[in-house]
Amino acid sequence: TQLLKQSPQFLSIQEGENLTVYCNSSSVFSSLQWYRQEPGEGPVLLVTVVTGGEVKKLKRLTFQFGDARKDSSLHITAAQPGDTGLYLCAGARAGNNRKLIWGLGTSLAVNP
Amino acid sequence: DADVTQTPRNRITKTGKRIMLECSQTKGHDRMYWYRQDPGLGLRLIYYSFDVKDINKGEISDGYSVSRQAQAKFSLSLESAIPNQTALYFCATSEPKTGGDADEQFFGPGTRLTVL
Numbered sequence: 001t002q003l004l005k006q007s008p009q010f011l012s013i014q015e016g017e018n019l020t021v022y023c024n025s026s027s028v029f030s031s032l033q034w035y036r037q038e039p040g041e042g043p044v045l046l047v048t049v050v051t052g053g054e055v056k057k058l059k060r061l062t063f064q065f066g067d068a069r070k071d072s073s074l075h076i077t078a079a080q081p082g083d084t085g086l087y088l089c090a091g092a093r094a095g096n097n098r099k100l101i102w103g104l105g106t107s108l109a110v111n112p
Numbered sequence: 113d114a115d116v117t118q119t120p121r122n123r124i125t126k127t128g129k130r131i132m133l134e135c136s137q138t139k140g141h142d143r144m145y146w147y148r149q150d151p152g153l154g155l156r157l158i159y160y161s162f163d164v165k166d167i168n169k170g171e172i173s174d175g176y177s178v179s180r181q182a183q184a185k186f187s188l189s190l191e192s193a194i195p196n197q198t199a200l201y202f203c204a205t206s207e208p209k210t211g212g213d214a215d216e217q218f219f220g221p222g223t224r225l226t227v228l
Contacts, residue, residue, distance in 0.1 A: 031214045042116075042202050042219025043155075088155070092214030099170075100214060104154040 003027055004091055004103035012109040016078055021106040023089035024071040029101075030094045032072045034063055037086040037105070079110045115139045116220040118203050124226045131190040133223050135203030143206045143215065144186040146170075146178060148199040149222075155202070161186055193227040200224050 007022050023032065031050045035043035047056050049065035049072060056063045060083075062075040076083055086107050090100040116137045125131055135144065146158040147170075157170030159178040167180055175197060179187045190197055201223045206215035 033214055040221065042222055045216045048214065099157060099160065100217065102155040
């Protein structure tokens with residue numbers, strides 16, 4: 001059973017388009033992180049959201065944590081080829097000794 | 113220079129061989145982790161260590177062992193490699209944060225292991 005479900009699994013779009021990827025769970029998380037992984041490299045943290053309803057922006061990327069802290073979304077405006085990569089969400093649960101629970105990822109390809 | 117390094121970057125071996133993957137970090141973090149990444153299965157935690165004397169099994173530790181030689185070094189061993197251990201292996205480090213925030217994990221570049 002996958003505690004964190006990411007959708008879509010794959011996404012291929014043209015440069016300049018907008019997109020949203022989702023990270024959903026039936027469990028509550030104390031915080032949720034988004035990482036991006038490029039081919040041949042390890043994941044790199046983009047953002048951590050902690051408060052229900054929180055919205056964080058990182059240039060063209062907007063991250064939202066659901067009010068109930070069970071889900072999150074990542075919206076990219078005017079996608080560029082440099083946004084290509086695997087986007088992973090990871091959640092921390094209280095009492096889980098700070099171990100992260102990982103989603104399977106959304107593989108994004110932005111075509112020029 | 114990279115903060116988290118892994119050696120080797122690629123390895124091909126045969127079933128039954130003993131393999132060691134090494135991880136070194138210059139970030140000064142106490143916490144270190146070993147993950148494997150497989151298509152369709154995502155990142156899965158093998159072992160983690162919160163300091164030199166504290167080592168814990170993750171969700172898929174069978175067939176693996178680890179050694180924390182120093183704060184900066186954390187090695188993963190496959191005592192007798194089997195084909196379904198073919199995967200991309202990542203080492204990561206973190207430093208605990210106060211409050212509800214999860215630690216930010218810093219990953220190495222990965223080791224691609226193929227067991228024939």
